[in-house]
Amino acid sequence: MVYARATTVCRRSSAEVLGAFRATVGNTPIVHIGLDIAGTRRWIGLKLEGHNPCGSIKDRTAASLLESIGPDALDGASAIVESTSGNLGVSLAHLAGELGLPFHAVVDPKLSPVVAERMRERGALLHRVTEPDDTGGYLLTRLDTVARLHREIPGAVWPNQYANPANPAAHRDGTGPEILRQTGGAVDAVFVAVSTGGTIAGVSEHLRTASPATRVIGVDVVGSVVFENRPGARRLSGIGASRRSDFLRADTVDGHEMVTDEEAFAFCRALDRWCGLRVGGSSGAVLAGCVHHLVRHPEITRPVCIAPDIGENYLRTLFDDDYLRREGIELHDDLLRPTPAHDPVRFLGKA
Template sequence: MKYAKNILETIGNTPLVKLNKITSGIDALVLAKVETFNPGNSVKDRMAVKMIEDAEADGRLKPGGTIIEGTSGNTGMGLALAAIVKGYKLVCVISDKQSKEKMDILRAVGAKVVVCPTDVEPTDPRSYYSVSKRLAEETPNAWYVNQYDNPSNAIAHYEQTGPEIWEQTEGRVTHFVVGVGTGGTISGVAKYLKEKNPNVKVWGIDTYGSVFKKYHETGIFDENEIYSYITEGIGEDILPKNVDFSLIDGFTKVTDKDAAVYTRKLALEEGIFVGNSAGAAIKGLLQLKEHFKPEDVVVVLFHDSGSRYVGKMFNDDWMRERGFLDEEITTAEDLIKDHADKPLVVVRTEELVSHAIERLRKYKISQIPVIDANGFVGSVDETDLFRSYVEDKDIAEKPIREVMGRPYPVVKAGTSVEEVSRLINKDNQAVLVDLGNGRHHIITKHDIISAIK
C-alpha cells in the first residue's frame, strides 16, 4: 500500500503549471510553481519542518517544548502541522494587518495567536519581532524560531524547492521570480539553480514600504522608505540574514493595488486560486517582460492559497473601500452607490442642537440636512456648530433653526461628477442627490475624494 506515515510526508513535489492568458504579452514559457498544494497550503511548510528538525537535532528544541514564532500566518501553519505530529505547543505572534482567515486557521490547528500592531518600529516592544523574543525568554522550555535569521529556512529551499524546479524543467529554467519576505525561498532556490547554471537570473518582488530594492541597488538602508502597506507576506522593514543579496539579480516593486488586482486575475483568468503575494509576483513578472526572450523558461513561485484572503482581495467591499476596484464613476448616483441603502440622517428645525451633535457623533458624519414639514430648509455642519459653541456655551439647548445654514443644493441622480464637484466649496459642504420616490442621499467631499483613483 502507498500512503504517507503522517501529513508532513506530503510536503513538497508541488506542480509546475503553465500560465496562458495572464502572461499573453510575454513570449517566454512562464511556469508557476504552485505551493498551495502543500498540506498547509503554502511554501512555508517546507522550511517550517526543516527548522524544527534542525532544532531537534542540536537540542534547541526539547521534547514537550513550546515553539514561538513571529509570522505573517503561513510559517505558523507549517509549524502548527509539525507541532501536532511531533507533540509540541505553539505560540504564533502575528501582526494585525494579516487576514482574519489566517488567524482563524492558526487557532483551528491548535496554535495560540498573539496579535500585535503593524505600524510600529521593529525595535518597539509592541512589534511582533519584540513580542516573539520576549515570550520565548519568559516561557519555560521554549524555542524561538526566528525564521528571518534562521539558516535552516534557506537550506530547506536549497535542498527541496530548487532541485524540484531544476528537475521539473529538465534544467531549462532561465529565470526565477518570487516575492521576498524572510528571504529563505529566493536565497535557497537561487543558490541551487545558480550552482547548476550560473546564467539563471533571479528576480525578487518587493512592495512599496519595504527596503529591499533600494538596499540591493545602493547598499543604503533607507528608513524613509519604510511605511505601512497592505500586501501580505513580502517586503520588510528589516534586513533578514536569510536574504542573500549577492544571489539576487534585481528587484521590482509592485503596488498594493496591483498585487490585489492581479491576485483576483489569477483566479479569473487561470483558475489558480492563490494568495496576495502571488498577485504581486505575477504583476512584477509582467513589469520585467523586456528581460525575457522567446526561448526562455521563466518560473514564478506562488506562495500560498487564496482561501486566506477571502475577506480581503476576494471581497468586493474590501477592494472598493481601498479604491482597488476600477469601477467607472461618472454620476452623482455612482458616488453614493456603496451606501445608498442607508437612510439619510436628518434633523428637524425644532429639535435641539444637542440632538444634532448626538447624531454627528453616533453616525460619525460632519454634515446633516435640516428638514421641516415642507422638505429641506437648512443644513448643520460640525465646524459651524463648534464655532457657535465657542461663542455661546448654552447653544446645545437651542433649536436647530437658530443655528442652521443654507440648505444643500439638490441634484438629479444622473448629474455628472464634475458638476457635483463644482457645487461643493468652502461655503457649501455637501450636495443632496434625488434618487426618486422621495428618497434622497447626501454627497460630501469624502465621497468625491474616495472616487479619485
C-alpha cells in the same frame, strides 16, 4: 505571565512527526499559463506551493526549522514561539499539535482573518501586536514580543525564521532542485517573493551552482525595505519586510521588481478569472513583477514564478469586493499594464 505545559495522552517523538510530515511536503506542480504582453504571447510557469499540506511554501520552512532544533531539544521542549505573517504559523500550529506542544504565534493586524482561523483551529495561541514599527510595518514589534515570550516561557524553543540558516536550506535542498528537475533545467529566470529572504536565498544558492545561467529575480512590494529604502504602509501580507533580510548576499539576486498592493490584487483576480487559478496576494505580486521584467527582457522565454500560497487565505480580503470597497481600492485593467506605454496584459489561459 505563567504558561502551562500541554498535557497529552500520547506524545509522538519529533523524529516520527517530522518524518511523516516530510513525506507529504514538496513536489508541488508547475502549471504554465499564456499571456499576451505588449502584443507578444509569452508563457510563464507557476510553481503552485499552495499544494503543500498546510497550503503554502512555509511547510518546507517549518519542517526544516524544527529539524534544526534537534530531536533532544524538541522532544524536551515546553512550547514553540515564533513571529509569523501567517503561513509559517499555520504550518507550525499543525506540527506543534502533532508534537503535543503549545504554539505561541506572534502576529500583526495585517494577518488575514482566514489564516488566523486556520491557526486557531490547529490550536495556536495568537499574540497580536498592534503598534507599527518606525517603518510602518510590524516586524520589529513582532520580534520584540517573541523575544519576551521566549524569555518568559521556561523551556520554549524559538525556531527564528529570520536568522536560522535552516530557512534558506529548505529551499536550497528542496524548492530549487525541484524547479530544475520539473523543467528539465529549461528555466531562464525564477521570480520569487521576498520577506525573510529564505526562499530566494536558498533557491539562488542551488541555482548558482546547478544552473548558473538561470537568473534569480526578487519581487517586493512598494513600502517594504528588503531591496529599496523607502519604508511605507503596505496591505499585502507574507511579502515584504520592515528590515533587510539576513539571508540575502551581494550575489543572491540578479535583479528585483517592485509592485504595488493594487497591482498584485489585480493580477490575482485576473489569474482567477481567466485561468481558474486562485492564488495568494504575494503570488499576484510575483506574477506582476514577472510581467514588468518580461517586457524589458524579450530574451526570457522560460520563466518560472514561485506562487507561495493558496488564494483561499484571502477570501475575506483581496477576493472580497466589500473589503476592496472598504479599503477604497478600485481594481481596473490599467493595473495589468506592464508599463504605462503598453496595453493591459491579456490572459490566454493555461497551457
